[in-house]
Amino acid sequence: MARATEATISREGGEPQARSRAAPSYYLSAFLDNFIPLAFVLILWEVVARLEIIHPALFPTITEIFAKMWELTLEGIFLRDVLHSLARLLSSVFFAMIVGTACGLLMGTSRWAEKIIIPPLNFFLAIPGIAIFPIVILWFGLTEKAIVFTLAFEASLSIMLNTWGGVKSVDASLINAGRALGADGYRLFYKVLIPAALPAIITGYRQGFSRAWRILVAGEMLASIGTGIGFRIFEARAFLASDVMYAGVIVIGVLGFLLERVALRSLEIFTVQRWGMLREL
Amino acid sequence: MARPKLIVRDLSKVFTIDEGFGKFSSITAIDNVGLEVNEGELVTLIGPSGCGKSTLLMILAGLYDKTSGEVVLDGTPINGPGLDRGVVFQEFALFPWLTVRNNICFGLKNKGIPAGEHDRIVRHYLKMVKLEEFEKIYPHRLSGGMKQRVGIARALAYSPELLLMDEPFGALDAQTRTSLQQMLVDIWAQTKKTILFVTHSVREAVFLSDRIVVLSRRPSKVRAIIEVKLPRPRSRLSEPFLRYEEELEELIARELAEEGAERGAHAP
Numbered sequence: 001m002a003r004a005t006e007a008t009i010s011r012e013g014g015e016p017q018a019r020s021r022a023a024p025s026y027y028l029s030a031f032l033d034n035f036i037p038l039a040f041v042l043i044l045w046e047v048v049a050r051l052e053i054i055h056p057a058l059f060p061t062i063t064e065i066f067a068k069m070w071e072l073t074l075e076g077i078f079l080r081d082v083l084h085s086l087a088r089l090l091s092s093v094f095f096a097m098i099v100g101t102a103c104g105l106l107m108g109t110s111r112w113a114e115k116i117i118i119p120p121l122n123f124f125l126a127i128p129g130i131a132i133f134p135i136v137i138l139w140f141g142l143t144e145k146a147i148v149f150t151l152a153f154e155a156s157l158s159i160m161l162n163t164w165g166g167v168k169s170v171d172a173s174l175i176n177a178g179r180a181l182g183a184d185g186y187r188l189f190y191k192v193l194i195p196a197a198l199p200a201i202i203t204g205y206r207q208g209f210s211r212a213w214r215i216l217v218a219g220e221m222l223a224s225i226g227t228g229i230g231f232r233i234f235e236a237r238a239f240l241a242s243d244v245m246y247a248g249v250i251v252i253g254v255l256g257f258l259l260e261r262v263a264l265r266s267l268e269i270f271t272v273q274r275w276g277m278l279r280e281l
Numbered sequence: 282m283a284r285p286k287l288i289v290r291d292l293s294k295v296f297t298i299d300e301g302f303g304k305f306s307s308i309t310a311i312d313n314v315g316l317e318v319n320e321g322e323l324v325t326l327i328g329p330s331g332c333g334k335s336t337l338l339m340i341l342a343g344l345y346d347k348t349s350g351e352v353v354l355d356g357t358p359i360n361g362p363g364l365d366r367g368v369v370f371q372e373f374a375l376f377p378w379l380t381v382r383n384n385i386c387f388g389l390k391n392k393g394i395p396a397g398e399h400d401r402i403v404r405h406y407l408k409m410v411k412l413e414e415f416e417k418i419y420p421h422r423l424s425g426g427m428k429q430r431v432g433i434a435r436a437l438a439y440s441p442e443l444l445l446m447d448e449p450f451g452a453l454d455a456q457t458r459t460s461l462q463q464m465l466v467d468i469w470a471q472t473k474k475t476i477l478f479v480t481h482s483v484r485e486a487v488f489l490s491d492r493i494v495v496l497s498r499r500p501s502k503v504r505a506i507i508e509v510k511l512p513r514p515r516s517r518l519s520e521p522f523l524r525y526e527e528e529l530e531e532l533i534a535r536e537l538a539e540e541g542a543e544r545g546a547h548a549p
């Protein structure tokens with residue numbers, strides 16, 4: 001009786017060899033999953049624009065927008081804008097990840113750090129990052145530094161909050177197991193607390209990226225810093241070049257999308273999803 | 282006679298509970314518990330739910346602070362966690378981000394056992410729990426019974442002096458439970474470990490134990506200690522086995538009834 005049960009259990013839980021490489025069809029279907037809904041939106045846009053319900057200068061067709069994008073790309077303007085925007089984004093979020101993760105971990109493990117950091121954290125979280133931008137400009141002038149500082153500030157708050165929450169809600173039995181197995185102090189920290197809080201930390205990075213990305217574009221507009229997608233859109237407004245504006249908006253969307261779906265999602269797949277720490281739907 | 286492996290003397294535990302908004306209350310979970318476990322003995326703790334069995338075990342594991350009393354293992358007082366004890370948890374508590382192998386290696390690394398020996402040790406204990414081919418699997422792909430077998434291998438791998446098990450089979454179905462009880466008895470015979478095992482199943486206690494410690498309701502005190510003089514291997518259906526089961530059931534029922542009467546008498 002007991003033998004039979006064991007055998008079934010082993011078979012069910014079996015397949016000991018982990019599948020180690022994704023099949024090519026995975027990438028194809030992942031691409032299609034993401035692309036088909038978008039293609040639908042684009043086609044709808046093209047049809048509505050061609051019907052000229054809205055004045056073409058205000059609502060150009062997708063084909064015109066893509067043509068403009070191609071033109072700007074050939075002139076090298078777009079590439080420079082994209083690179084500048086990405087450099088600002090990545091450098092500030094990188095900084096925010098270090099500061100935010102460190103503070104969040106500290107808050108999650110030290111009662112004192114928690115007591116000291118929580119009130120100002122909640123205060124600053126209530127302020128939209130862009131609202132402090134004029135003040136930051138007073139400090140740094142209309143410079144890269146002003147933008148990067150604002151983004152880093154904003155992103156680190158999200159990362160801090162999520163990391164703190166993640167560490168606080170780590171299952172007590174995992175901590176107990178870690179301690180019983182001889183991990184204490186910093187070992188408990190990096191061998192148990194950090195991996196256990198990783199799902200929440202990744203969520204923090206996600207939010208950090210998307211909040212920073214939003215502010216970046218607004219910041220580039222306000223700072224008229226000469227390059228960047230936000231600046232390009234704002235400048236095009238002066239010439240009523242709606243195709244440039246739409247092209248810029250699309251690029252912002254696509255880049256944000258790629259950051260989320262390719263970079264952060266991959267991080268998730270390689271870590272918490274592989275470990276079964278995310279509930280599957 | 283040799284001195285007992287583990288001595289628990291006058292152990293008490295009072296929890297202070299933060300009710301929020303500045304209010305605190307306290308609960309006495311364990312009240313002056315004393316017990317002794319001899320080298321190589323398998324002792325079970327049995328008592329009603331919420332009586333403080335887990336609390337007692339966590340104190341022995343060094344994971345909770347005690348309020349008063351003394352715990353001595355091999356002549357040394359216990360005041361914190363240590364690799365001289367292995368703990369098996371009811372909720373398995375495997376690290377999901379580590380493979381089965383690395384879960385088992387966790388304690389080995391902390392004990393400073395040379396990496397060259399890890400392979401041999403991991404194989405040895407996985408074989409003991411009959412999970413050889415699952416070394417590289419992440420825990421979420423194991424069934425509950427398999428998870429707990431890894432939990433047992435993980436706790437034994439660094440050769441602790443004392444194995445503490447908190448209702449390790451409580452979350453499993455009846456059949457898996459029976460087969461794991463047998464596996465535990467086999468492992469115990471093979472390793473000659475001293476084991477303290479918490480359960481609230483009378484049948485499990487009679488099947489496993491050399492001695493059974495019966496705890497009262499919260500705050501828990503030791504109500505009785507029963508020596509199980511059944512030869513091994515034990516059959517759950519034999520006449521003497523059933524007699525032990527019945528005796529224990531009666532004892533616990535009587536205990537609860539008395540307690541109820543006492544409480545009733547004190548009620549306003």
Ligand SMILES: Nc1ncnc2c1ncn2[C@@H]1O[C@H](COP(=O)(O)OP(=O)(O)OP(=O)(O)O)[C@@H](O)[C@H]1O
Pocket residue numbers: 296297298308310329330331332333334335336337481499
């Ligand atoms: N960390 C804690 N903080 C406050 N009270 C606690 C804590 N842990 C346990 N208690 C209380 O101590 C008492 C004993 O709990 P414990 O978990 O030891 O019971 P148990 O005998 O293991 O029960 P079960 O058989 O259901 O597992 C309970 O009343 C519980 O509410």
Ligand SMILES: [Mg+2]
Pocket residue numbers: 334335336447448
């Ligand atoms: Mg318990």
